[in-house]
Each structure stands twice: as structure tokens, then as C-alpha cells.
Amino acid sequence: MSIAQFFRMLWAKRLLVGAVTAATLFLAIFVSWILPPRYEATSRVMLDIVKPDPVTGDVIASQWARAYVKTQIELIRDYRVAGKAADAAGWLDSPELAKEYRESGADEDMDFRRWLAQRIIDHTEADLVAGSNILEITYSSTSPEPAAKLADLVRDAYVEQTLAFRREAARRNADWFDEQTETLRADLAAAQKEKTDFERANGVILTDDLVDTDTARLRALASSPPPMQTQSMAGGGVAPSSGQLSQIDAAIAAASQTLGPNHPDLQQLRQQRSALASAVARENAAQPRMVTSGPSLGSLYSAQQAKVLENAGAAGEARRLATDVLVLRDQYQKTAARAAELGQEANSNESGLTLLGDAVAPQMRTFPRYPLIAALAIAGGLALGIFLALCAELLWRRVRGAEELEILDAPVFGVMSQEVQASPKGSIQDLFTRTKGVLSS
Numbered sequence: 001m002s003i004a005q006f007f008r009m010l011w012a013k014r015l016l017v018g019a020v021t022a023a024t025l026f027l028a029i030f031v032s033w034i035l036p037p038r039y040e041a042t043s044r045v046m047l048d049i050v051k052p053d054p055v056t057g058d059v060i061a062s063q064w065a066r067a068y069v070k071t072q073i074e075l076i077r078d079y080r081v082a083g084k085a086a087d088a089a090g091w092l093d094s095p096e097l098a099k100e101y102r103e104s105g106a107d108e109d110m111d112f113r114r115w116l117a118q119r120i121i122d123h124t125e126a127d128l129v130a131g132s133n134i135l136e137i138t139y140s141s142t143s144p145e146p147a148a149k150l151a152d153l154v155r156d157a158y159v160e161q162t163l164a165f166r167r168e169a170a171r172r173n174a175d176w177f178d179e180q181t182e183t184l185r186a187d188l189a190a191a192q193k194e195k196t197d198f199e200r201a202n203g204v205i206l207t208d209d210l211v212d213t214d215t216a217r218l219r220a221l222a223s224s225p226p227p228m229q230t231q232s233m234a235g236g237g238v239a240p241s242s243g244q245l246s247q248i249d250a251a252i253a254a255a256s257q258t259l260g261p262n263h264p265d266l267q268q269l270r271q272q273r274s275a276l277a278s279a280v281a282r283e284n285a286a287q288p289r290m291v292t293s294g295p296s297l298g299s300l301y302s303a304q305q306a307k308v309l310e311n312a313g314a315a316g317e318a319r320r321l322a323t324d325v326l327v328l329r330d331q332y333q334k335t336a337a338r339a340a341e342l343g344q345e346a347n348s349n350e351s352g353l354t355l356l357g358d359a360v361a362p363q364m365r366t367f368p369r370y371p372l373i374a375a376l377a378i379a380g381g382l383a384l385g386i387f388l389a390l391c392a393e394l395l396w397r398r399v400r401g402a403e404e405l406e407i408l409d410a411p412v413f414g415v416m417s418q419e420v421q422a423s424p425k426g427s428i429q430d431l432f433t434r435t436k437g438v439l440s441s
Helices: 003-012 014-034 062-076 079-089 095-104 112-122 144-202 213-223 242-258 264-286 297-310 312-346 370-395 402-407 424-440
Strands: 039-047 124-128 134-141 230-233 290-293 353-355
Touching: 003 014, 003 370, 014 370, 039 062, 039 144, 062 124, 062 134, 062 144, 079 112, 079 144, 095 112, 112 124, 134 144, 144 312, 144 353, 242 264
Parallel strands: none
Antiparallel strands: 039 134, 039 353, 124 134, 230 290
């Protein structure tokens, strides 16, 4: 069907299209008139999702913000929030609502409070204002004042329930951490007692850095200068290289604690000692009557080293017990701090929500909007009328132009056309005259 055929068909079926459009408009206006009006009131809260928690300091990650907002929207339409709003509105004491509840037959499936909560849920919508962290709660009613009142009640119930959820979760976690704290306190006391008893029984004392006193003395000897020597000489003096030899011995003993036997530094120290030992031997040979009294640094270090090796097992066990005490003390301190933090959060009044004023009773109803309804009805009526006109045209075809005869391959002898003349009567007579001539030819 060409454009010309389509418009010829519409012009032929204009009465049908107009009648359908008028009927659709009338029906839409009538239905809108008999339906109850609807007013919508909005109440807003701001989600503090970008601010750290005042108690824990936690911040919601950006990848979880969308899920958090969706959860809050679902919570607003939850039974617990709607039930609190119904309680605050005093609906449970309303005889009219109780009568509606009995007449609805819902008493067989749900109780009265649940029925009221579902009624609030059905009239409540929530969504995030675009480009912000403001959550808008909308409640619809047949009157402006109840719409504003219920919007605020739903918002207050939502804030109250959010705070209750936070407190409940914090209290539950705090109780668990309190139990763990008591367990760790008992374990720490037992570990400290075991460590103290072991140190007392074996005579081992550890410093703050877990070093026993014997090892501390050994390290002190390794880093101290050679002791003063009391010398009695029958005729000569002290070998000049004997003091250096003692220092080399102390350095070798200290290096043996940290370096391997083949380490270049340790090998160099041993070579230096060999050279100094030869020099001391030559000097002592030159002064045979020199007698030195008092222990040397090397002998003191060797004795202390033997003592450390003798008590190595006890010192190692003491260090293990001390490490256990440190680990338990660290766990106890962290657990106790977390328990105190959760206890503070359980008593906090911070819900993470900020109220943004109360709802205002709407001045204009959101339904029905007659201009919008009329425009949609006219558009829908036109579409329906055109569709019915097309259906009628396809069912009962009419020849409205010569091109339509081409479908049947019918011969065309002539086409009647109308030319505009000065006299309407003359034009009609001319039209019939031309038509007669065409048919007779």
C-alpha cells in the first residue's frame, strides 16, 4: 500500500477513526473520574556513605556503594519498617481498618499488623536522587495530609530500624569478642605462670629482648676492652703485643658467634692472631723473667662461653615460653580493644543517616492528570482507529484508485478526475461528460 492509498483509505474511514478516538477519550476521562485521586509526599534522608564511621572509622568502599544503596531501598519496604510505621500511625486501633481487614478475607493468611504493613509497603517507593547520596522516600495516599504523615513515619521507622540493626550486630560481635578476651586472659595468665616457674627452677632470667643474662655477659665480654693486668717482673717488661693478642682473641670469639668458620673476615682475624702470637712469643723469649697475674680476656670469654653452652637448652626453652607470652599478650590486647570498640558501637546513637526535614503535604495530585490522560487517550484512540480502519479496509476492499486495479490485472479504460471550475454546477456536468466520453470510446 502506497502513501496515497493509505491516506485515501484514512479519508474514507475518517468517521470510524474519529469515533474510536472520541470513545477512547471519553472512556479514559470517565475511568479517571471514578477512580480515587492519588497524592504523593516525599521525605528525604542523606546516606553518610562517604563519611567514615565515627566509632570504627570504617568507610564503605565505592564498589560496594551500589549494593549498599539497594539494600537500604529494600529495607525501607521491609515488614519490620512498615510494621513500626503502622504502630506509630495508630492503625492497629482503627475500627475502620479492622473492618476492612475482616472484609478482605486476609485474616486467614496474615495477622492484622502484617496486613497493615503490607498496605504501607504497597504505597511506598524509595529511590536515590540522581547524582547524590540522598535517599527519597515517597508515600502515596488519597489525601495530602496522610501522605505527608506516613512518609515521615516510614522514614523515622527506617532510621530506627537501621540503628537497631547496627546495635544488634555490634552487640553480637562484642559478646563474641568478650568471650575471646576472657579465654585469652586465662591463657596469658597460665603462660606467664609457666614461664616464671621455669625461670625460677632453672635459674634463667631473660631481658626484655629475650636474651638470658649469661648470653648478655658473653656479648659484653666480646665487645669490652682487655682487662687491666697486674704484672710483677723480676727484671724485664711486658710484651708490647700481648694486649693486641687479647683483643684479637676477643674479636675472634665474637665473630665466631655470627660468622661461619670459612668466612673471609674470620680467616683474616686468625691470620692476624697467628702473626701476633709469634711476635708475643719472641718478646716473651726476650724477657723471660716477666710474670703476669690476673685472668686474660680470652680466658674470661672462654669460661663464659662454656657456661652459655651449658645452659643453652634451658635458655632456649625460656625464650620459647616468653615468645608464647608475647603472642598471647598481643592477641589479648587486640581482642580487648576490638571488644571495647564494638561495645561502644552497640551503645552509639549514630545510624549513618541524616534527616533532611519533614515531608510537606502536596498541593497537587499526581493522579489523575487530565491533560496528560487526554493526550494519551487521543494518541491511543488514533492508533486504535487507524488499526481498525486498516482491518476494515483489508476485509472489505474498495477500489479507490487506478493503481489498485493493477493487482487484479484488470484493464483500465479511463479515470474520472475532477477539475476545479468557477461554477460548481458546470464542473460536475463537465465531469460526467468526460466520463461518458471515456466509457464510450
